[in-house]
Amino acid sequence: MGEKLFIGPRLRLLRQTKGWKLEACAAQLGLSASYLSQIEANQRPVTARVLIDVMRVFEVDAASLDAADDQRLIADLREATADAPIGGPMGSDPPALSEIKAAVANTPNLAKAYLDLHRAYRRLDERLKATEEAVSLDERGAASALLPYEEVRDFFHYKNNYIHSLDVAAEALAVEIGGGGERALEAYLADRLGVRVVRGDEPDLLRHWDAASRTVTIGTAHPEATRSFQLAYQIAALTLPDIVEAELAAAGFRSDSAAKVCRTGLLNYAAGALVLPYERFREAARAARHDIERLALSFQTSLEQVFHRLSTLQRPGARGVPFYFVRLDRAGNITKRHSATRLQFARFGGACPLWNVHDAFARPDAWLVQLAQMPDAVRYVCIARGVVKPSGAYRQAERRYALGLGCEARYADQLVYADGLDLAGPSAPIGVSCRICERDDCSQRAFPPVDRAFEVFEDDRRWVPFSLRG
Structure with missing residues (x-):
């Protein structure tokens, strides 16, 4: 039996937007006023028939009524x-x-x-x-400098990491270009946009745009997938500025710094959607059972680009598997985080130390798979992989990251990584972060949760030097 669906507050908002009284709305839906009142108060779930009627009467899709x-x-x-x-x-x-x-x-x-x-x-x-x-x-x-980034993270967070206007426009642009490889992108820049592409050998150079000479310089120290992405970014910046600015205006950021950070984020999003166009990538991902290496090879992209793109496949009417995506540096800082799942990342503090993404630094060439369970009893198939980004110079330190991707275990049959995984067997107990984790039996808890009382036993030392109360 599936989960019960409660849509009360959303249904009430739709009704109020129309300016309908309870009785009028109930008549439109073929319900009694008391029944509708109970639904709006979340005292009763909606049936499949009522859900279909709500979608028809209010002209909305099921995604807009989702409780994610x-x-x-x-x-x-x-x-x-x-x-x-x-x-x-x-x-x-x-x-x-x-x-x-x-x-x-x-x-x-x-x-x-x-x-x-x-x-x-x-x-x-x-x-x-x-x-x-x-x-x-x-x-x-x-x-x-953190505040603008936090504001932008919230923007993408509540957009479900999917920007429809940019995604659709980038997909149409990909069809026009005819390919997402470096040569195709460079040819489009030259032939259609009058942009000259040159190469630079500075180790830390990714891309430099000179508007006066209409020249974009791409760093040669980076692999082809990175160079292609930077060319796609430049194409997006030159062809999709109106869409980007409309999204920024609607967001209403409080500072110019946040708007600038988000502008870059939106153009990065568009570049990813250009080299990995939505429908073609979604179908390829499904056919390959989300084999990340196969997808990266097929689309000539990096592993990280595929990880990230998989977490954005939330187009209404054409959703992919809902994934979370996270990137950690060696200090444990979460440098990228997106989730289309019920798993949500902590806004403050580090990630759970029992999560397999931390192990990826010790085994950078291995694919790590973990069946994990959150405190709410939802289980996830968690995939982790370490990546090393070359520095391009002997004295320049390489950049090392751990990438994590996961979905709820109910989608396991669509993942090649779940083959051989005992889905009925034990799962690793993980949490969001120690700061708000509800578990009281974790042997690696770093400190008490902020909303729980605790007691320290001075004469009884255990792995965790305190006991939670309440």
Whole structure:
């Protein structure tokens, strides 16, 4: 039996947008007013017939009624409400998980407003700290560079890492170009856009654009997949600026810095959609059972580009397998994170140490597969791989990353990596991060969760030097 579907707040918002009273809307859907009221209050799930009628009457697809955003809100609210002092009055306990779920289910707009308030508090707190640091160090212009990136991460986070306007435009552009390889992209730049492509040998150069001479310089120290991606970026920057600016205007970023960061992110997205056009890539991924190496070879791209693109296949009416994608550096910093699954990444702190993505640094040439289970009992097939990006110079350090990709275990039959995996067997217990993990039996817990009381036993030393309460 499938999961029950509750769409109350979304249905209420659709009705209010139309300006319909409860009775009028119930008549349109062929329901009684009391039945509709119960659905809107999330007291009853919707049946398949009612769902179809809702889609017909309001002219929406099932994706717009999906509850995936609820999981994002729940994860973000757990961290925000546990983040003292805004989590509640000093000395009070943060709200229980059941209360947070109820708030998201019944008052999603209030939950989002609370997150906006928390983000504003965080920004103010960071600026205050930056000001204090500048005064103490007698340095001018000290400021947090993290805040614009966090704002942009939230933008992609709540877009489900799928930008429809750019994706469709990039797919049409790929058809026009006729291929995503370096030669095809260079020819399009020269013949259609009047751009000259030259090569540069600076180790850290990826791409440099000179608008005056209409020349783009591409670094030769990088593999062909990287060079192709940079050429695709330049094509997107020259042909899709109106779409990018429209997305930025709709986003309403609070600072020019955030808008600039997002502009680059949107053009990177468009470049990925250009070298890996949506429908062709989705069909190839399905046929190859998401074999990442085969896909990279077929589309002449890097492993990381395939990892990333798989996490974006969320086009309404043509969705792929919902994946999460994460990239970590050797210090454990999450440098990229996207999720179309119920698994949501922590906004603060590191990732769970029991997750196989950390092992990829020790075995950079191996594909690591893990059957893992989150505290909510949802199980995932987790794939990890280490990658090394050449530096191009002896004295320049190579860049090493660990890439992680995963989906819920119910999609395991569509993954070549799940062949031979005992899906009925034991799974590794993992969490989001120690900061908000609900588990009380983890032998690698780094510190207590922020919303749980704990007790230290001075005369009884265990692997974890404290015990959680409540």
